[in-house]
Amino acid sequence: MIQRLIAAHRILNREIRRERTRRAPDRLRLTQLKKERLAIKDRLFRHFPDAAEMRRVARLALGQMRHA
Template sequence: MNIMLDRLIAAHRALNREIAGEVSRRVPDALRLATLKKRRLAIKDRLHRQLAAKIAKASNAARGRSPSTT
C-alpha cells in the first residue's frame, strides 16, 4: 500500500477512537462529535477516491492501457 493510503487509514482510526471517547463521556459534546464525524467522513471520502484511482490504474495496467488513454 502507498504512504497516502496508510496515513488516511491511520487518521480514520484515530478519529474513530476520538469519537468513541467522546461518546463514552457522561455528557458528550454534540458540537465536537459533529466536527469529528465530519472530519472522519472527509477522510473516508478521500480514502475511497484514492482506492478507486489505484484500482482503476491497476485495471488499466492489466489491460495494457496507459492511464492517459482512459
C-alpha cells in the same frame, strides 16, 4: 499517503468513541469529528472506488503499520 489516511481515520474513530462514552458528550465536537472522519473516508474512496478493494488495501496497510 493511504497509510496516513487510514491511521487518521482510526484515530478519529477512537476520539468519537471516547467522546460518546463521556458523561455529557459534546455534540458539537462529535459532529466535527464525524465530518473529519467522513472527509477522510471520501479521500480514501477517491483512490479506491471499489469498497472491497479499499478494505483489502486498508488491511494490508494496517498489517504493515503493526509490524513497523
